[in-house]
Amino acid sequence: DAGVIQSPRHEVTEMGQEVTLRCKPISGHNSLFWYRQTMMRGLELLIYFNNNVPIDDSGMPEDRFSAKMPNASFSTLKIQPSEPRDSAVYFCASSTHGRVRNQPQHFGDGTRLSIL
Amino acid sequence: SQQGEEDPQALSIQEGENATMNCSYKTSINNLQWYRQNSGRGLVHLILIRSNEREKHSGRLRVTLDTSKKSSSLLITASRAADTASYFCATGSGTGGGNKLTFGTGTQLKVEL
Numbered sequence: 001d002a003g004v005i006q007s008p009r010h011e012v013t014e015m016g017q018e019v020t021l022r023c024k025p026i027s028g029h030n031s032l033f034w035y036r037q038t039m040m041r042g043l044e045l046l047i048y049f050n051n052n053v054p055i056d057d058s059g060m061p062e063d064r065f066s067a068k069m070p071n072a073s074f075s076t077l078k079i080q081p082s083e084p085r086d087s088a089v090y091f092c093a094s095s096t097h098g099r100v101r102n103q104p105q106h107f108g109d110g111t112r113l114s115i116l
Numbered sequence: 117s118q119q120g121e122e123d124p125q126a127l128s129i130q131e132g133e134n135a136t137m138n139c140s141y142k143t144s145i146n147n148l149q150w151y152r153q154n155s156g157r158g159l160v161h162l163i164l165i166r167s168n169e170r171e172k173h174s175g176r177l178r179v180t181l182d183t184s185k186k187s188s189s190l191l192i193t194a195s196r197a198a199d200t201a202s203y204f205c206a207t208g209s210g211t212g213g214g215n216k217l218t219f220g221t222g223t224q225l226k227v228e229l
Contacts, residue, residue, distance in 0.1 A: 110158055
């Protein structure tokens with residue numbers, strides 16, 4: 001079975017440029033999560049969606065970050081304009097959501113983003 | 117903010133030995149989960165223990181949960197070089213926290229031949 005698919009795996013760009021990260025969750029999963037991982041701050045939840053609706057975006061660092069989920073099989077995380085401090089590994093994860101909460105999450109292999 | 121704090125931050129053992137990692141958290145939970153992360157890869161779910169459970173086993177993994185002390189431990193028995201990875205605990209707070217998990221800071225485990 002296909003897991004969570006993220007693209008690109010690596011992205012190197014200059015500061016000020018727009019960056020778009022993509023995620024395809026596991027089919028049938030209705031919760032999607034975006035995380036950022038750095039050595040200094042560990043794994044941070046940026047935003048999560050239930051049934052394509054953003055539920056909690058309190059972790060989004062600032063207005064330069066935006067996330068969308070136009071349908072159940074696709075989500076994007078956009079940074080515009082990008083800054084060097086945005087350099088990190090960005091993970092997407094998905095899980096089921098229903099009467100039983102906090103189900104195990106399935107992670108993609110991440111996008112390693114470097115802003116020069 | 118990180119709810120879970122793992123201890124130790126790093127652990128180095130010989131193959132065949134047991135590895136124990138601890139996790140402490142601050143608020144009431146619905147369940148607690150452990151994940152493994154190999155270098156350059158995403159996190160992989162290992163085991164889930166509910167708030168009304170005290171111990172759970174899965175293969176060479178044993179997890180305990182003490183809700184009165186707000187702590188959990190992960191024991192890996194008869195460790196192998198392939199167990200080298202970072203291990204994270206994650207807590208789910210149920211109704212109050214929606215469907216999200218809060219991850220700890222992780223323990224880096226190195227198993228040497």
